[in-house]
Amino acid sequence: MKLRGFVLLFLVFVTIISFALNIIYLVGDGMSFNQLLLASILEGRVLTTMTLPYTAIQTTYSADSWVTDSAPAGTALFAGYKTLNSAIGVLPNGTPMPSIFEIAKSAGYNIGLAVTCRVTHATPASMYGHVTNRNDEVILAKQLAESGTVDVIFGGGWDMFVPTAQGGRRTDGLNLIEVMKSKGYEYITTVEQLNTVQSSKVLGLFAKGHLDPVSNRSSAQPTLDVMTKKALELLSKDGKPFMLMVEGSQIDWEAHSNDFYGVWKEVVEFDNAVKVALEFAAKDGNTLVIVTGDHETGGLSLSKGGYTINVELARKAKGTTQMFLSQYNIADKEKFIAGLKEWYGISITDAEYENLRQIPSNNLRRELARFVSEKVGFGWTTFDHTAAPVPVYAFGPGAHYFTGFMDNTDIPKIIMKITKLSAISFPEVKTTGSGY
Incomplete structure (x- = not known):
């Protein structure tokens, strides 16, 4: 009788996992409405991102500032609470809290990330990391290696994983690439290896630091859409549910530099990844695609005056x-x-x-x-971030929840609700923006 009961529970668990919702979560770092429209205007077409059927507007402030940086923004987007500028995966008092990716991993999901920055940078690190200072990337690399939270890892930054004697930044002597290989990860560094890899656990680091800007990236480094397509292939092949985070990391950096051409090309690369995600979701039928930005950068205006843009x-x-x-x-x-x-x-x-x-x-x-x-004809107000709201787009099962005016902390709460992964209580944090 006990055996039959155990078998029944196991079958229920397998059934739930088999039909659980997949999540593809795409983040354009520094991207808001005007960055998207700039690229759309210069491309002479409606971007794929703009075609998603449901749209919302979200605020982005952190616990201690109306103007967030990427660390608390990533924490809010992936863990559902506000924290201090520079902090990742911890409450303002330093207490670590899990992200939705960590929770999903413990429930049997496959987890992946594909970015054009170091995989230990603020946004990807917000999936798995817990530090009070985002600059502690050698610590974040160790947390990534030891946690096992992320199965498929594509981006740059092998320097954070190896000792200084091997050209890296680690002073503790650890070679985390070897550590991860011992845990079953296949390590790849080239586009050719990316195209052929079939492992369910992969560490793909294609540059010592960040990948090159897409405007002058050589064929030796992959584009974001290629990494996204391969990540989806690997994460979905065993039939388990998955969550994939994709970041257009360098939209932000080009906006910091007030470079309209750089923003244009980085947004297009990101939009190509969105297209890959939508094609997968449309075919799969059980995948929710969410596209947003973590904050706006540069205070971009789509005219410098005179009612015109050249x-x-x-x-x-x-x-x-x-x-x-x-x-x-x-x-x-x-x-x-x-x-x-x-x-x-x-x-x-x-x-x-x-x-x-x-x-x-x-x-x-x-x-x-x-x-x-x-x-x-394009204007800028700052070389830094702003408090401007950013768009949220959604497609697939549960997409109808992403409408109206919301906060960045609402997105993971909605994800947890529709995936039925956990009944955790999201911490309430008193913030600069509380009560307005």
């Missing part, structure tokens, strides 16, 4: 200002001015050149990017 001129740009400055030295006035004309179609006065010439070299890239942006 779209045709912007479309002809040849690259980011970082790429431009790698070829043109501002000290060579004649070639520099000719280069701006060739790359961006803009002319500058002697006075404008002299103003640029006086900028310290460490700030020249972003100041030139702002200058070029304004010449074609």
Whole structure:
């Protein structure tokens, strides 16, 4: 009798797991409405992200500031509570709390991540990490290796996993790549290996640090859509439910630099990954796709005045200002001015050149990017994050919950509700934004 009861419970568990909802959670770092629309305008088409049937608007503030950084933003998106700027996976008092990915893993889900930054950077680390300072990436690498939370890991940053003697950043002598291999992970570093890998547990680190910007990324490093497609293949092949987090990591960095071209191309790469996710979900029928940003960066405006944007001129740009400055030295006035004309179609006065010439070299890239942006009609208010709300898009079972005005902490709460994974109580944290 006891045996029959055990078998019945086991079958119920298997049935629940077999029909559990898959989640593909895509985050455009630094991406809000205007970053999406900028790319849409310059592409001359509606982006795939914009076609999802359900849309919401979310606030992004952290526990101690109306303007969040990516660490508490990732924690809010993946764990459902506010924390301090710089903190990952802990309450403001430092108490560790699980993310929905950790909870899902304990319930039998396969878990994956695909990013264009180091896999120990703030957003991916918010899936599995617990630190008070996001800069503790060598600690986060150890937490990733030891926790076993994430089965499929694609991104950059092998330097955080190996000792300084092997070109890494670890001073504890640990080689976490070998540790993970001993735990059953297959380690890959090339696009060729990515294309052929079939393991259910994979550590794919394709750069020492972050991947190169998509604007000038070589074929030796994969694009986000390719990593997303492979991750979905590996996570879904055994029939178990899965959760996959995909981040367009470098939208944020190009927006920090006020580079309209860089934002354009990073958003398009992210949108290509969204397309892969939607195609999988539409075919699968049991997968929820959620697309959002963690915050807005740059205070991007889609006009500098005059009721116009010079779209045709912007479309002809040849690259980011970082790429431009790698070829043109501002000290060579004649070639520099000719280069701006060739790359961006803009002319500058002697006075404008002299103003640029006086900028310290460490700030020249972003100041030139702002200058070029304004010449074609895009404006920026800051080189940092803002408190602007960001969109949330959804497709698939449960997508109808993602409408109206919400907070970033609401998303994981909804995920937990519709997956029926846990009845945990999400902690309430007094914040700067409480009670408004």
